[in-house]
Amino acid sequence: MKAFVYAVTTAEGCSWHVSLDMRADRDYWTDQAGNRFKLRVLEPALSFGQACEIKRKMKASPSSSDMLQSLRTAAREIGLYPEAVADWKLWEWNGTAEGLSEEARIFANRTMNAMCLALKGRYLLMEEFMGLMQHEGSQAVAESPTYFLQLAWIQGRIELEVGVELDRNEGRRWSLLPQTLKGKCKRCGSQGMFEGQAGVEASPVRWTHCADCGGPCAYCEACLTMGRARYCTPIVRVNSTSDMNKVLLADEAMEVYLQAWGLSDVQAEASGLALQFLKANKSLSNGKAQSPTAPRFLIWAVTGAGKTEMIFPMVQYTLARGGRVAIATPRRDVVLELKPRLEKAFPHTQVVTLYGGSEQRWEQGELTLATTHQLMRFRHAFDLVIVDEIDAYPYHNNPMLIYAAEKVCALGGAYILLSATPPEELQRAVKRNRLPHARVAARYHRHPLPEPSLLTCPPLRQMLAQNGLNAKLKGHLAASLERGAQVFVFVPKIAMVEPFVALLRQSFSSVNVQGTSSKDADRSQKVTDFRATSIRMLVTTTILERGVTIPKSDVFILDADSPVFDSAALVQMAGRAGRSAQDPRGRVYFAAKEKTRSQLHARRQIAEMNVIARKKGYID
Numbered sequence: 001m002k003a004f005v006y007a008v009t010t011a012e013g014c015s016w017h018v019s020l021d022m023r024a025d026r027d028y029w030t031d032q033a034g035n036r037f038k039l040r041v042l043e044p045a046l047s048f049g050q051a052c053e054i055k056r057k058m059k060a061s062p063s064s065s066d067m068l069q070s071l072r073t074a075a076r077e078i079g080l081y082p083e084a085v086a087d088w089k090l091w092e093w094n095g096t097a098e099g100l101s102e103e104a105r106i107f108a109n110r111t112m113n114a115m116c117l118a119l120k121g122r123y124l125l126m127e128e129f130m131g132l133m134q135h136e137g138s139q140a141v142a143e144s145p146t147y148f149l150q151l152a153w154i155q156g157r158i159e160l161e162v163g164v165e166l167d168r169n170e171g172r173r174w175s176l177l178p179q180t181l182k183g184k185c186k187r188c189g190s191q192g193m194f195e196g197q198a199g200v201e202a203s204p205v206r207w208t209h210c211a212d213c214g215g216p217c218a219y220c221e222a223c224l225t226m227g228r229a230r231y232c233t234p235i236v237r238v239n240s241t242s243d244m245n246k247v248l249l250a251d252e253a254m255e256v257y258l259q260a261w262g263l264s265d266v267q268a269e270a271s272g273l274a275l276q277f278l279k280a281n282k283s284l285s286n287g288k289a290q291s292p293t294a295p296r297f298l299i300w301a302v303t304g305a306g307k308t309e310m311i312f313p314m315v316q317y318t319l320a321r322g323g324r325v326a327i328a329t330p331r332r333d334v335v336l337e338l339k340p341r342l343e344k345a346f347p348h349t350q351v352v353t354l355y356g357g358s359e360q361r362w363e364q365g366e367l368t369l370a371t372t373h374q375l376m377r378f379r380h381a382f383d384l385v386i387v388d389e390i391d392a393y394p395y396h397n398n399p400m401l402i403y404a405a406e407k408v409c410a411l412g413g414a415y416i417l418l419s420a421t422p423p424e425e426l427q428r429a430v431k432r433n434r435l436p437h438a439r440v441a442a443r444y445h446r447h448p449l450p451e452p453s454l455l456t457c458p459p460l461r462q463m464l465a466q467n468g469l470n471a472k473l474k475g476h477l478a479a480s481l482e483r484g485a486q487v488f489v490f491v492p493k494i495a496m497v498e499p500f501v502a503l504l505r506q507s508f509s510s511v512n513v514q515g516t517s518s519k520d521a522d523r524s525q526k527v528t529d530f531r532a533t534s535i536r537m538l539v540t541t542t543i544l545e546r547g548v549t550i551p552k553s554d555v556f557i558l559d560a561d562s563p564v565f566d567s568a569a570l571v572q573m574a575g576r577a578g579r580s581a582q583d584p585r586g587r588v589y590f591a592a593k594e595k596t597r598s599q600l601h602a603r604r605q606i607a608e609m610n611v612i613a614r615k616k617g618y619i620d
Contacts, residue, residue, distance in 0.1 A: 002045040010037045016058040018051045024150035030099035037095040047213035049162045049231035053078045111140045112152045121381025123237045125227045135362035163229030164218040185220035187229045189403030237379045257313040266618045270438035271313045281414050294409040301440035303420045303575025323383030326368045375404040383413040390419045421568035442613035446620045447584030449606050450577045457591040460559045464499050469507050480554040487537040488555045490573050492562040501539050515539040545572040552583035561592035570602035
């Protein structure tokens with residue numbers, strides 16, 4: 001996208017600006033200063049990124065010739081060659097007494113009010129902005145998008161910033177090529193040296209010819225599926241969310257928010273601690289931001305503890321104060337599963353669900369349920385952000401999604417983090433008393449978590465090569481079937497699923513054995529059949545380590561010493577057993593040739609939770 005750089009001189013002095021549409025700047029300065037101003041506009045137009053960089057470098061100059069020389073100096077500092085700026089010139093435009101009519105001014109303000117209201121909390125590329133305006137039915141903005149964006153920007157009602165910014169150290173010579181610079185995507189936070197430089201690994205920020213600005217331009221490949229963020233294209237956001245409608249309520253006991261949800265005593269204890277955390281966060285209580293860094297509270301709950309129900313009191317508390325809530329979860333299927341539960345729990349609240357292909361993409365709601373990727377389209381939008389399964393793929397160890405999640409909380413808001421297996425960083429923060437938290441060490445049925453048994457077993461590839469099951473493994477599998485359990489069999493690789501299914505069918509010919517993985521189009525149906533017991537044994541990968549509850553099940557993890565199975569994955573897979581009150585003592589086996597640190601850590605974590613639960617009296 002092209003933009004102009006210009007200086008305006010008024011009675012207050014001289015200042016520099018970037019414009020997407022000079023008509024808007026003309027109308028604004030005429031409205032502000034009548035005919036007592038002068039514009040000096042640089043020709044030609046530059047890419048939006050270049051224009052923003054030059055504006056930041058410019059200082060007021062006493063004469064036109066000094067201004068032009070300063071502009072050329074600034075251009076060289078951002079990497080433009082002398083021949084590219086040789087024909088630059090400044091044209092002057094003196095103000096006149098004629099400006100917008102009163103009717104036109106009222107129309108423009110009304111249009112911008114509606115535009116800014118729709119943009120509240122959003123962080124959108126230009127094509128996304130146009131999609132939102134189309135959804136809102138704003139014909140005026142659709143016809144003149146740059147005019148209304150520019151008018152709102154110069155009035156300070158919105159912010160426009162480059163999609164990809166370049167890291168230029170002051171004093172760096174203009175002759176250095178752009179490819180030697182570091183680029184950072186403002187939307188997803190990905191950064192790195194541009195590819196093509198010798199000795200530098202390929203970067204998610206790429207350099208290519210751009211049809212929009214007509215020159216070389218940086219773009220981000222990491223978040224390309226969400227739209228192309230570029231150096232020459234602005235990202236649009238509302239300048240402030242500090243005017244959110246907070247409802248001040250009298251100070252009341254937190255029990256009001258706990259009683260309505262039928263929580264068990266262990267769930268109520270955790271929710272109560274989280275509510276006290278929100279109440280102590282003064283900004284949530286009185287609508288005033290206290291710190292630019294949103295505080296965090298961790299609910300460290302065992303698998304099957306009922307985390308969803310535990311967040312209802314915090315959601316209710318925030319909504320009662322006029323705040324907005326976001327619940328972010330890693331997977332689309334979890335979003336679709338949670339939607340009816342939230343709509344039932346909060347029937348008078350507008351619930352919006354966002355995921356790839358969502359029909360509610362541009363709707364606003366008090367309660368937003370989204371996949372973590374969708375958070376990249378928001379900035380400082382929500383008073384309470386609940387991040388579910390912070391250790392799960394694709395959120396865990398994904399800097400892009402972590403960056404997105406950290407940007408969506410409004411000033412003065414707060415985060416609630418949910419996990420059965422928090423990352424090591426958070427576990428260390430808990431142990432050092434640096435992170436407010438609640439540990440939910442027991443399930444609702446008040447029975448201990450099944451603690452895994454170590455089963456010495458040859459590697460899976462060896463059993464497949466010999467076309468025979470290990471005798472110990474076969475005996476334990478048979479015992480699980482005899483007691484009527486559904487049997488989860490986890491393997492580390494997709495390629496192992498079908499061969500092992502065939503091997504199990506040889507040994508258990510009367511049992512319906514099936515396999516599934518992330519590449520299986522029938523996965524959902526097979527899980528349904530497994531739950532209905534028409535499938536008795538299901539071989540799978542870590543794709544089913546979360547979000548699947550089978551009332552009576554045993555768990556076998558083969559090649560538990562595989563690097564694929566870290567301690568968090570082992571805990572999650574073990575958590576498929578013992579989830580129901582009818583069969584709370586399901587069996588779990590870590591089958592492997594060797595003991596690993598991950599196995600021992602997983603067993604220790606499960607045992608520690610049982611110790612905590614017994615000490616608190618939450619296990620009968």
